[in-house]
Amino acid sequence: MKREIIIMGDIELGGGTLTDDFISDKTLAKLISELAQKKHSVDLVLNGDTFDFLKCPYIIGDTRSYPRHISKEVSLSKLTQIHKAHELVFEALRKFVGKTENHLYFTIGNHDHDLFFVAVQEKIKEYLGKKKNIHFRLNYHQHKVYAEHGQQYDFLNKIKPDQPFHTYGKKQILNIPWLSFGLISRFMVIKEEHPFLERIKPLPLLFSHHQSLVKKLSWHSLKYFLLSILYFPLRHYYDPTYNFPKEMVRELYRRIKKVHWDVDAIVDKFKRKRKKLMKNNRVLVLGHIHDKYVEERDGTVLIHPSTWRDEYLLDPETKKLRPMPKRYVKVLIDDNDELKWELVEIPGRREEFNFDDVAKDEVKYIKKAAEMEGHSLSF
Numbered sequence: 001m002k003r004e005i006i007i008m009g010d011i012e013l014g015g016g017t018l019t020d021d022f023i024s025d026k027t028l029a030k031l032i033s034e035l036a037q038k039k040h041s042v043d044l045v046l047n048g049d050t051f052d053f054l055k056c057p058y059i060i061g062d063t064r065s066y067p068r069h070i071s072k073e074v075s076l077s078k079l080t081q082i083h084k085a086h087e088l089v090f091e092a093l094r095k096f097v098g099k100t101e102n103h104l105y106f107t108i109g110n111h112d113h114d115l116f117f118v119a120v121q122e123k124i125k126e127y128l129g130k131k132k133n134i135h136f137r138l139n140y141h142q143h144k145v146y147a148e149h150g151q152q153y154d155f156l157n158k159i160k161p162d163q164p165f166h167t168y169g170k171k172q173i174l175n176i177p178w179l180s181f182g183l184i185s186r187f188m189v190i191k192e193e194h195p196f197l198e199r200i201k202p203l204p205l206l207f208s209h210h211q212s213l214v215k216k217l218s219w220h221s222l223k224y225f226l227l228s229i230l231y232f233p234l235r236h237y238y239d240p241t242y243n244f245p246k247e248m249v250r251e252l253y254r255r256i257k258k259v260h261w262d263v264d265a266i267v268d269k270f271k272r273k274r275k276k277l278m279k280n281n282r283v284l285v286l287g288h289i290h291d292k293y294v295e296e297r298d299g300t301v302l303i304h305p306s307t308w309r310d311e312y313l314l315d316p317e318t319k320k321l322r323p324m325p326k327r328y329v330k331v332l333i334d335d336n337d338e339l340k341w342e343l344v345e346i347p348g349r350r351e352e353f354n355f356d357d358v359a360k361d362e363v364k365y366i367k368k369a370a371e372m373e374g375h376s377l378s379f
Contacts, residue, residue: 001040007147008328009047009287010307015056016085016378018195021309023375025088032092041101045140047287048109048149066184068241070174075114097131105135109149110157116164146281150288153266166240186224196362283341319355323348
C-alpha cells in the first residue's frame with residue numbers, strides 16, 4: 001500500500017470548561033494511536049474546527065471573559081487550557097508524528113481561526129515534539145483527494161484568509177467573521193446558561209420544546225443586530241471588530257424572523273463554485289455542517305462525515321436524546337495510485353437521555369455523559 005488518508009473534522013477541543021463540548025478523548029486518542037502503528041505512511045487531516053478557540057474562555061486569575069480583541073497572547077493562553085484539558089489527544093498526536101513518514105494536517109476553520117498566528121502553530125508543534133511533518137493549511141489536496149472545512153460557503157461564517165488580522169492599538173488581532181464576534185460578545189452568556197441544549201439537534205425541534213430558549217436567542221439577536229447597525233459603528237468608530245458588513249442586514253433579518261440559528265447547507269454552493277475541483281478529484285470532504293452527507297456520482301464522492309463533539313439527536317415522539325456516532329473518512333491509495341474510500345462509523349456505547357430530565361439539570365447530564373466516556377471534567 002502506498003498511503004492511507006484519514007480525514008475528520010469538527011472535533012472542537014475546548015478548554016475543559018462548561019462550554020467545552022468534546023468528551024471523547026479516549027476514543028479519539030485510541031484511533032490516532034492505532035494510526036501511529038500502521039506499517040505504511042498515513043496522512044491525518046484534521047479538517048477544521050479541531051480546536052474550539054471561540055467558545056474557550058480567556059482566564060486570568062478568577063476572571064473569565066471572551067475578548068473581542070484576540071491577540072496571540074489571548075490565543076496562546078486558550079491553547080494552554082485546551083492542551084491541559086485534552087492531553088490524551090495531544091499525546092496520541094505526538095506519537096503519530098513521531099513516525100516521520102506520517103503527516104499531520106490542520107486545516108483552518110471558523111472556530112480555530114487562531115491557527116493563523118505563527119506563534120500558535122509553533123506552540124502546537126512544541127506540544128507535538130517540534131516535528132517537521134506538521135502542516136497548517138486552508139485545505140488538503142493530494143492523490144485526487146480534496147478536503148477543506150467549508151466555512152467559505154457559509155455567508156455568515158466565511159473568513160478572510162488574505163486578511164486574517166487587524167491592527168488595533170498597535171497590536172495584531174484576529175479578523176474573525178462578524179458572526180463570531182456576536183458569538184463571543186453575546187451568545188456565550190446563553191451557552192453558559194444552557195451548556196447541554198446547544199448540543200441537541202435538530203434545532204427547530206429543540207426550540208419547539210424550549211420556548212424560553214427561543215425568546216432568549218431572539219432577544220439577544222435582535223438587540224445585537226440593532227446595536228451593530230445603529231450604535232457600535234459610532235461608539236467604536238475606530239475599532240475594526242465593530243465594523244458591520246452592510247450586506248448582512250437582509251440575511252440577519254431573515255434569520256431573526258425565522259428563528260433560524262443553524263448553519264445553512266453548503267454543498268450546493270460548493271458544487272457551483274468548485275466545479276473544477278469536483279471534476280478533477282475522486283474524494284472531496286467538507287466539514288462545518290454537523291450532519292452526515294454522502295453524494296456519489298460519476299466516480300466522485302462528496303462527503304460530510306459529521307462532528308466529533310458531543311451531540312444528540314432528539315426523537316420527536318419519545319423525546320429521547322440519542323448520542324450521535326463519530327465518523328471519519330478513510331482513503332486507501334495502492335501502489336498503482338488506485339483509490340478506495342470508506343466512511344467509517346464508530347458506534348456509540350452510551351445510553352440515551354430524556355430531554356425533560358436534561359432540561360431540568362443540564363450540568364448534571366454533561367457530567368454524566370463525560371463519565372460514560374471515561375472523561376474527567378475540571379469544573
